[in-house]
Amino acid sequence: MEKRFVYADNAATTPVAAEVLNKMMPYLTGEYGNPSAGFYTLGQRAKAAVEEARKQVAEVLGADPKEIFFMGSGTEADNFALRGVMHSKQVKGKKRLITTKIEHHAILHTAEALANEGYDVVYLPVDNYGVVDIEALKNAINEDTALVSVMAANNEIGTIQPLKEIADICHDRGVLFHTDAVQAFGHIPLNVKELGIDLLSLSGHKINAPKGVGALYIRSGLMPLPIITGGGQEKGRRSGTENVPSIVALGEAARIKGERMEREAAYVRSLSKRLQEGVLSKIPQSALTGHPENRLPGNSSFVFSAVEGESLIMNLNIEGICAATGSACSTASLDPSHVLMSIGLAHEVAHGSLRLTLDVQNTEEDVDYIIEKLEKILDRLRKMSPVWEE
C-alpha cells in the first residue's frame, strides 16, 4: 500500500470537527462578549450560547442542564469531584475515598494528594480484563466512606466498568459515586439517572471539540467545595470567565455525538474488529489486552512478545501511523503502565504493548495499512531481538 498518514491515537486526543469549528468561530471573532456582562446584548448572546451548550451536554447524559458545570479540562473536573466532595461539609467528616488501581493519573494523583492531607484512600484491584473487583468494593465501603470513584472506561485497554452495579452498591451503603467518563462520554451511552451516577467528569477534546474544556455533572443537591474561587461563575462552582468558544464547541460536539452515537459506534467497532482480527491472525505471539467484548468501540490494545513498545511506535511513526504504548521506555519513570501491571501482565509482556485507538475519521484502508506495516515492523524488530523464539 502507498504511504499514508493514519491517526490511530484518538484516545489521546481527536481532531476538531469542521461543524464544531464553524459553530465556535463566531465566538472567537465578533461574538466576544463576557457572559457576565448581562446589561448589553453582546454579553447576553454569549450567556445564551453557554446555556445552549449546557443544555446540549445535559441532554446526552440525561441530566438537567442545571447539573452541568463547565471546567477547563477533564482533569480539572476530576480534581473538583474528588477534592470538592471530600472537602465538602455534606460528607460530614468522613475520610475514606475508594477508587481503583487503573484510574487515569488525574484521579490517582489527586487521590494521593488527598491521602497526604490525611484522607484514607483505598485502591481497588481489577481482574485480568481490567474489570473492578466488586467484592473488594463491597468490603472496602465502611462507615467512614464518603466517595467511590471508578472510571467509566479505561484509557489504555478500553474496558468498560459495570457502572450501574457499582452505583447501586454505593447508594445501598449511602456513599456517593463519581465516574471519570473522559474516555467514554460520547462513545458509549451514559445516562446518569438510569445508571445512578452522582458526579461525572468529561472532556471536550476526546469528542472532536478543542483541548482545554471539560465539564462535571453534579447531581442536583450536591455541594462540592469549589477548588477555584473568584467571580462566582458557574453558580460559584467554578470561577473564571467562561471559555465561551470552547464551551460552545463542547456543546455542539456533544450534540453531534448524542445524535450519531449508535451509528458511529457500530462503524468504529467494525473497524476495531477488523484490526483485532487482522493483527491476531497475521502476527504470531500477539494478544489483545482488556475485555474482549465490554470495551470502547475504538480501542484495540495489544501485547507482542520479544519487542519493546517504544521502538514499535517509533517505527510506526516512520510509516505515518500515530499510536501509543504503555511500555516503560516510553515514560520517564522506566516503569511500565500501572494499568498493564494491574491486569496482571509481567513486566516483560507489558514492555511490548501497543494501543491503537480508532475513530469516525478512520477507514478500512487505514486498518489494512496498519496491519500491513505492523506485520513488517514486528518481523524486523523480532529478527534483531535476542529473545525472539518462533
Place this chain on the structure above:
Amino acid sequence: MEYSSKVMDHFTNPRNVGEIEDANAVGQVGNLKCGDIMKIYMKIEDDVIKDISFKTFGCGAAIATSSMATEMVKGKTIKEALQLTNSAVVEALEGLPPAKVHCSVLAEEAIKAALANYYKEQGIDPTPIIGCTGNCEHCHNHD
C-alpha cells in the same frame, strides 16, 4: 522522547545487526524485566575486533546505542575497545534524553561482557583486565 537525528539514523538504519556464526566473543547484558537486552557477537583475531554484530530488545535508544557502540569498536584492538565509555557513545549520538542514558551504559557493558567471554573461553580471568563485566549499572529502578 526527543531524539537527535543521529539517534534516529542509527535507529532507522542500525549498523551491524545480526549474529556472527563463528564468533569467538559473545556477551549479553540487561534483562527482560527492565525492558532491554543487548547481545554482542565479535570475531577477534590477533587482539583485533575484525567483525562485530548485535541483537537488541529494547527502545529506540537501546537500538541506536547498540549500533553506534559496534561501529565505534569495529576494527579496533581489544585495548582500544576497553576504553570505550558510555559517555563517548552518548557524544557520538549527539546526546540522549536523561532517561535513556542507561542504554549507553548497557552498550558499554555489552562490549565488555563480550570481551570478558573472549578471555574466559581461553581460561583467562577477565576481571583484572576488564573490571566490571556487565549489569553493574543497569535497571536500578527496579527491585
